[in-house]
Amino acid sequence: VIERLHGREVLDSRGNPTVEVDVYAKYLGRVVLAARSSAPSGASTGSNEARELRDGDKRYGGKGTQKAAHNVDTILSPALAGKGFCSLKELDEKIIEVDGTELKEKVGGNASTATSFALAESAAALGEKQLFEYLACQYYGGCDAKPKKFKLPTPFFNILNGGKHAGGKLKVQEFMVCPGVGIAFPDGLRIVAEVYQKLGGILTAKCGVSARNVGDEGGFAPNLDTPEQALSFIEEAIKAAGYTPGKECCIGMDAAASEFYHKDTKKYEIEEGVFKTGDEMITYWEELLKKHPAICSIEDGLDEKDYEHWVKLEARIGSKCQIVGDDLLTTNWRTIEKAIAGKWCNALLLKVNQIGTITEAFRAARLMLEKGYKVMVSHRSGETCNSVIADIAVAIGAQSIKTGSTARGERIQKYTRLLQIYEYLKEHDMLEC
């Protein structure tokens, strides 16, 4: 039974405040700290995301989270105290009810996300269950309904950072590398880590030592001009590590195109001073796929509200490539219903803090997966060392996960958790091959 919750202001990996929540529970006649969890925070956020509550005063340039932390103690704690842990849906619905707004404007999406995470982690800890197993019971609506075997998601590692996550001219935000089909998780992790080190060497040799400084998600942040340059360095690194692009190693991109879309002219500034219309962007992506057939996934290739061109892009290249909606969908089931009906894309980027509770994110995932679309679970560019998203990805059977490069602790923690889950699944004959 939940005794009380406590929120506190802590820092994220970018040095900005976020919210951490402690859950105290009555367990075997004593009050124990059952779990402690925290919310991540994005930089290239979609306009329809759950609202992070920030203090807006002098502290931390207005980014303080003392109000959000206080809301955990004064609003969420009294609403949840006395409840049992068995149904996360019931607990999350209580959060939704006391907040009363679609985008968590009252308690703050940072407070609600950290609370939802901490409640799930508490339930798993007190029930002596693996977190992914507890979450699977919740996702499938009962432990009897969950699968007997689980698979690990394909990891997409963001090894070269641009856009808002780096300080250079490169407009496309993320260049990711993923292991090819059928490669076991530990081998995939090793392959990409080898490629990452080769890329660092190549960038140093060709662009100077400062090119191997890293961006927000642990990928290198060289000051390149074009996506083409980034892709050719990455392909060179894959080969230098002894692999073949498109075989052991494929490439994914997140353009985060809303960040370089000019609303007034309706043009995309894909490179500094190079402007393209929506139709020209579609041709651009199509040509890029032809030149670089190792590309298997493109996220937010267009502005979050440019629906007309999303539909055209999906029709043109959706059969060859995963077309992922991040800012487009913001993990919001209402938007996803429209996206499915309108054929906007074929995959969802799932970020719990875009909607504010695990239960609502599950609803979004279910809509996509039941219709045969794909789900990629995602970290944020501002993270903590919490690894709940690894468990979420395994629990729901997500096809992929992206959680940064093979460097920086807050990114690695998620991959480490996946290694732990992999080992557990093997030991218990629960690994689906």
Ligand code: PGA
């Ligand atoms: P964000 O970036 O966390 O800054 O939004 C991640 C993404 O765009 O996928």
Ligand code: ZN
């Ligand atoms: Zn994105």
